[in-house]
Amino acid sequence: MAKENNNNQWMEKISSLCKRRGFVFPSSEIYGGLAAIYDYGHYGTLLKNNIRDAWWKEMVQLRDDIVGLDSAIFMHPTTWVASGHVGGFNDPQVDCRNCKTRFRADHILEEFGINADKAPLEEINKELDKLRAENKLKCAVCGSTDLTPAKVFSLMVKSNIGSPTEELKEENVVYLRPETCGGIYLEYKNTLSSLHIKLPFGIAQVGKAFRNEIVARQFIFRTREFEQMEMQYFLHPSIMKEKYEMWKNIRWKWYLEYGINEKEIRWYKHAKLAHYASEAYDVEFNFKSLGGFKEVEGIHARGNWDLSQHSKHSGVDLSYFDEKTGEKFIPHIMETSVGLNRLVLMFLDHAYTEEKAPTADGKEDLRVVLKLDKRLAPIKVAILPLSKKEELTVPAKKIYEKLKKLFMVEYDETQSIGKRYRRQDEIGTPYCITVDFDTLKDKAVTVRDRDTMQQERIAMDKLEKYLTDKLKQSDL
Numbered sequence: 001m002a003k004e005n006n007n008n009q010w011m012e013k014i015s016s017l018c019k020r021r022g023f024v025f026p027s028s029e030i031y032g033g034l035a036a037i038y039d040y041g042h043y044g045t046l047l048k049n050n051i052r053d054a055w056w057k058e059m060v061q062l063r064d065d066i067v068g069l070d071s072a073i074f075m076h077p078t079t080w081v082a083s084g085h086v087g088g089f090n091d092p093q094v095d096c097r098n099c100k101t102r103f104r105a106d107h108i109l110e111e112f113g114i115n116a117d118k119a120p121l122e123e124i125n126k127e128l129d130k131l132r133a134e135n136k137l138k139c140a141v142c143g144s145t146d147l148t149p150a151k152v153f154s155l156m157v158k159s160n161i162g163s164p165t166e167e168l169k170e171e172n173v174v175y176l177r178p179e180t181c182g183g184i185y186l187e188y189k190n191t192l193s194s195l196h197i198k199l200p201f202g203i204a205q206v207g208k209a210f211r212n213e214i215v216a217r218q219f220i221f222r223t224r225e226f227e228q229m230e231m232q233y234f235l236h237p238s239i240m241k242e243k244y245e246m247w248k249n250i251r252w253k254w255y256l257e258y259g260i261n262e263k264e265i266r267w268y269k270h271a272k273l274a275h276y277a278s279e280a281y282d283v284e285f286n287f288k289s290l291g292g293f294k295e296v297e298g299i300h301a302r303g304n305w306d307l308s309q310h311s312k313h314s315g316v317d318l319s320y321f322d323e324k325t326g327e328k329f330i331p332h333i334m335e336t337s338v339g340l341n342r343l344v345l346m347f348l349d350h351a352y353t354e355e356k357a358p359t360a361d362g363k364e365d366l367r368v369v370l371k372l373d374k375r376l377a378p379i380k381v382a383i384l385p386l387s388k389k390e391e392l393t394v395p396a397k398k399i400y401e402k403l404k405k406l407f408m409v410e411y412d413e414t415q416s417i418g419k420r421y422r423r424q425d426e427i428g429t430p431y432c433i434t435v436d437f438d439t440l441k442d443k444a445v446t447v448r449d450r451d452t453m454q455q456e457r458i459a460m461d462k463l464e465k466y467l468t469d470k471l472k473q474s475d476l
């Protein structure tokens with residue numbers, strides 16, 4: 001029977017590390033929490049920002065054909081009528097009448113090997129009825145067979161602005177954007193005319209999106225408030241195939257660049273496409289915490305649907321005039337769309353390691369270490385004086401003051417050195433610097449590598465260069 005609650009041991013380990021070490025907290029916890037909404041603590045924010053910066057670097061900084069945007073979350077409500085979201089952005093929902101747990105019907109069917117992605121409601125209910133008749137349809141939580149038929153559930157999150165009263169009047173309804181690309185389509189014309197760019201070109205943006213997800217039990221994999229990193233590439237349809245392959249290639253390599261193993265990702269080709277789309281592939285990552293391959297990114301050839309729809313609904317001509325060929329046309333769009341929070345989970349899932357390690361007294365214990373790519377690690381270097389004595393803390397603080405101008409660094413003089421190493425391992429800090437009594441004589445410090453635990457003696461006046469080389473930020 002459907003196991004929508006994918007929490008396994010690995011997920012528990014990751015989510016408990018996230019809470020214990022200040023990466024991710026359940027939102028509004030003191031009020032009992034809010035389902036599928038999370039807050040990011042100090043290290044989670046740093047990790048998320050580093051992933052976002054790595055994406056931005058690849059997608060904007062290193063490219064001549066992509067520009068950035070930061071559009072508003074609230075948009076004119078017609079935007080979402082034109083895009084088809086108001087009428088059709090739904091998921092099929094099934095409820096357990098006994099324990100009141102809510103499921104996505106297509107996910108239930110997926111557990112039985114039935115692909116019901118984008119399938120019409122009648123088809124989904126037919127399949128559910130078949131399973132019911134065979135007595136296979138049971139609630140994954142309480143085991144009851146008393147499940148409702150599938151019904152349509154809108155994913156759009158409503159709000160209202162400008163209403164003098166508390167009630168949500170239809171004319172004041174605005175939506176929290178369900179995807180960030182809507183803002184890109186609406187700013188396509190302004191971007192084109194203000195930056196004088198020519199096709200093909202892309203607009204990239206990172207920002208919050210909101211969906212009233214039915215099933216919300218997968219930690220930060222599927223949440224109701226999340227961040228997307230999207231790029232919409234505007235082009236003439238004649239080069240769609242070529243550019244689609246180019247972007248598939250670029251995005252695949254990005255994962256490998258940041259330490260993901262080729263065996264851990266795969267392409268999933270969508271068999272059922274939206275009526276306007278000509279191709280859709282997902283990048284899937286093999287999550288240990290979710291028990292298998294799950295989507296992290298979508299790459300979609302969307303035709304000229306988006307700009308045509310916004311042209312039609314706004315009455316504004318969004319066509320492009322090619323001065324070279326004299327052709328006037330509505331640009332087609334190739335999009336890459338990835339969830340930032342989902343990538344946080346992916347990199348944590350990939351990096352989380354438990355291994356045997358020697359202790360100071362020659363025994364062995366289990367060490368938890370986040371083997372994150374150094375460029376993504378929240379803290380790059382920790383400075384740890386061996387004792388709290390001033391003769392060590394003063395030079396250690398001097399190193400800290402110097403290095404913090406270059407990287408995110410931490411100073412820590414509490415607890416034993418072994419415990420401090422383990423704490424830094426758990427948050428993925430690539431290098432720990434120990435200032436010891438020998439430092440006073442030889443003007444050198446010990447640098448410990450997170451992954452190998454090897455220690456090297458480095459002269460203090462060479463430390464900056466040593467770390468800068470090791471932490472090189474521009475390998476792309």
Ligand code: GAP
Pocket residue numbers: 178179180181211213220221222223224225226227228230295296297298335337338339340341342
């Ligand atoms: N503009 C296209 C679009 O939004 P999508 O497949 O619905 O396509 C793209 O979403 C990506 O956004 C997904 O691959 C996923 O990484 C992320 N995403 C979607 N819904 C999410 C949710 N509820 N929580 C976290 N990430 C989500």
